[in-house]
Amino acid sequence: MVSRVVLGAWLLLVAIVARAELVVEVTQGVTEPTPVAVVPFEWNGGSEIEDVAQIISNDLGRSGFFKTMPRANMLSNPYRQDQVFYRDWRISGNDYLVIGRLEPQPDGQVRVTAELFDVLQERRVWGQVVNGTPANMRDVAHYLADQIFEELTGIKGAFSTRIVYVTADSLGAGSFRYRLQMADSDGARPRTILESKEPILSPSWSRDASKLAYVSFESGRPSIYIQHLATGQRQRIQSFKGLNGAPAWSPSGDKLAVVLSKDGNPEIYVLTLATGQLDRVTRHYGIDTEPTWSPDGQSLVFTSDRGGRPQIYSLNLQSRDLKRLTFEGVSNSRGRMTQDGRFLTMVHQDSEGFHIAVQDLKDGRLDILTNSRLDESPTIAPNGSIILYATKKGGRGVLAGVSLDGNVRFTMPSSSGDVREPAWSPYLQ
Amino acid sequence: MRVTNTVKAVSLACAVAWLAGCSSPSTTPDVTDATGSGAGAGAGGANSTGANTGGGISGSGIGGSVDVANLQTVFYFDFDQFSVRSDSLADLEAHAQYLATNPAAVVRLEGHADERGTREYNMALGERRAKAVERFLAINGVDMSRVETISYGEEKPAMLGSDEGSLGQNRRVELKYTSR
Numbered sequence: 079m080v081s082r083v084v085l086g087a088w089l090l091l092v093a094i095v096a097r098a099e100l101v102v103e104v105t106q107g108v109t110e111p112t113p114v115a116v117v118p119f120e121w122n123g124g125s126e127i128e129d130v131a132q133i134i135s136n137d138l139g140r141s142g143f144f145k146t147m148p149r150a151n152m153l154s155n156p157y158r159q160d161q162v163f164y165r166d167w168r169i170s171g172n173d174y175l176v177i178g179r180l181e182p183q184p185d186g187q188v189r190v191t192a193e194l195f196d197v198l199q200e201r202r203v204w205g206q207v208v209n210g211t212p213a214n215m216r217d218v219a220h221y222l223a224d225q226i227f228e229e230l231t232g233i234k235g236a237f238s239t240r241i242v243y244v245t246a247d248s249l250g251a252g253s254f255r256y257r258l259q260m261a262d263s264d265g266a267r268p269r270t271i272l273e274s275k276e277p278i279l280s281p282s283w284s285r286d287a288s289k290l291a292y293v294s295f296e297s298g299r300p301s302i303y304i305q306h307l308a309t310g311q312r313q314r315i316q317s318f319k320g321l322n323g324a325p326a327w328s329p330s331g332d333k334l335a336v337v338l339s340k341d342g343n344p345e346i347y348v349l350t351l352a353t354g355q356l357d358r359v360t361r362h363y364g365i366d367t368e369p370t371w372s373p374d375g376q377s378l379v380f381t382s383d384r385g386g387r388p389q390i391y392s393l394n395l396q397s398r399d400l401k402r403l404t405f406e407g408v409s410n411s412r413g414r415m416t417q418d419g420r421f422l423t424m425v426h427q428d429s430e431g432f433h434i435a436v437q438d439l440k441d442g443r444l445d446i447l448t449n450s451r452l453d454e455s456p457t458i459a460p461n462g463s464i465i466l467y468a469t470k471k472g473g474r475g476v477l478a479g480v481s482l483d484g485n486v487r488f489t490m491p492s493s494s495g496d497v498r499e500p501a502w503s504p505y506l507q
Numbered sequence: 508m509r510v511t512n513t514v515k516a517v518s519l520a521c522a523v524a525w526l527a528g529c530s531s532p533s534t535t536p537d538v539t540d541a542t543g544s545g546a547g548a549g550a551g552g553a554n555s556t557g558a559n560t561g562g563g564i565s566g567s568g569i570g571g572s573v574d575v576a577n578l579q580t581v582f583y584f585d586f587d588q589f590s591v592r593s594d595s596l597a598d599l600e601a602h603a604q605y606l607a608t609n610p611a612a613v614v615r616l617e618g619h620a621d622e623r624g625t626r627e628y629n630m631a632l633g634e635r636r637a638k639a640v641e642r643f644l645a646i647n648g649v650d651m652s653r654v655e656t657i658s659y660g661e662e663k664p665a666m667l668g669s670d671e672g673s674l675g676q677n678r679r680v681e682l683k684y685t686s687r
Binding site: 246248252254256277279280295299300320321323324337339344365367368381383388409411412425427431432452454455470473498499 | 622623624625626627628630631632634635656657658659660662663665667668669
């Protein structure tokens with residue numbers, strides 16, 4: 079997808095292709111991941127093409143559910159079922175095997191065939207043929223990885239999704255260049271969708287993944303914008319005196335929860351996009367901010383320091399019943415819920431610093447998932463498998479991931495800039 | 508004026524200490540408070556105006572002349588706090604005096620937070636800090652229409668480090684004259 083930024087005369091924004099690529103390093107895996115070998119796919123089309131097998135292998139490995147076999151250890155390189163010698167893969171300890179081939183088509187397209195074998199039962203369990211252009215082989219690879227992941231785990235794959243994040247490069251003398259970037263879920267193919275010399279923060283995806291809402295200071299004041307990803311078209315929707323922040327799309331897509339301080343104090347409002355109607359939903363002299371919607375759209379979960387320190391509360395929009403959700407540690411803030419509504423991830427502060435934690439809303443159990451001290455902005459993959467968050471490494475902001483059970487960890491170091499504010503897209507339509 | 512006064516006060520304190528035979532005059536953190544009361548009376552410090560006309564803003568009015576060019580324009584805050592610190596009061600009073608005597612002057616107060624804590628919460632905290640300074644100016648007779656506030660949260664750090672020194676420099680309100 080190509081994104082364009084519409085330039086207003088009053089904006090000093092440019093769309094450029096970013097050089098900074100995120101590189102995924104898996105730093106820890108689950109105790110019993112399933113061993114799988116993804117063999118390099120056959121390709122005799124001549125020109126260089128994406129390494130589809132490697133992308134699939136990386137996706138599966140990063141999910142934490144699988145241990146992938148390094149190519150150097152492979153005893154053979156089968157492309158077709160009749161070339162598979164199960165014994166080779168059994169003695170090297172693999173439970174599953176993925177093979178495939180890329181074939182150039184007369185119309186310039188590439189036909190990709192992938193097959194999955196159960197090594198122990200010695201049978202083919204799945205196979206699929208997909209056509210694509212040479213330019214979208216990464217999409218094809220993520221799609222195939224999603225299918226294999228679902229076949230083996232029963233969980234819908236989320237590799238064919240995107241992440242957005244903000245980078246800041248110091249230009250010296252207290253000045254920065256801020257970029258809103260979008261990349262594949264593995265950090266590949268980053269592209270800049272907004273660039274400004276004033277801060278950009280709090281990107282939020284619409285549920286259909288077609289739009290982003292975010293805060294930009296480009297006019298000299300914080301304003302909330304909506305940007306259509308397909309066209310790059312953008313509109314400024316809120317710019318009251320004071321704070322205009324923390325936009326959060328409702329599951330139905332017709333409303334935004336926002337934070338405004340126009341009445342003197344940071345409060346949460348629900349904006350109906352079609353009519354512009356604003357409903358104030360909090361009334362407290364404390365700081366109320368960082369709203370997020372429950373998956374059923376019935377409640378807003380938000381951060382408030384009304385009890386002294388920031389804690390997370392849930393407000394039912396119908397009954398206006400308010401419930402405090404978090405109690406442990408020094409403070410808890412910026413909650414995000416899994417799509418099934420069962421888990422709440424948050425920034426948990428203890429005496430050591432700020433960590434990512436997850437709370438089971440059924441029994442209240444809180445698990446602290448990270449031990450670094452400046453972790454923030456957790457965002458959950460749409461299938462609930464991985465939390466992506468921002469942390470500091472070597473004095474620079476980087477993105478990192480952790481599974482909800484804390485067993486899988488990876489970092490996505492960027493080759494340049496300070497990376498923060500990740501937001502994982504919903505499933506793409 | 509602050510700097511001048513502080514230097515004078517410290518010099519004077521040193522001289523007095525030396526005369527008194529005291530060998531350890533290193534109590535600088537409290538010296539600023541001691542000079543606070545001298546801010547108004549110390550308008551004599553404005554005699555440096557002539558030397559500073561380049562970036563100098565000076566005004567004279569009923570309350571006497573104030574040279575805001577020599578005043579502190581960055582005011583620091585304690586962690587997770589938004590109350591104006593006592594070491595900010597003297598210069599803020601002098602800014603208030605300048606604003607009161609120069610009807611065309613307008614200030615912009617930019618609130619900032621350090622990197623600890625979440626970004627939108629820090630946006631709110633930065634606003635609270637800017638508003639605390641705004642309130643202080645209002646109490647000291649400044650018309651609120653002449654004061655504009657904005658929060659940048661933790662998005663525009665003055666220092667990039669994560670050490671306590673850098674963090675302390677980042678918890679601040681910057682006072683900027685948009686019109687004099």
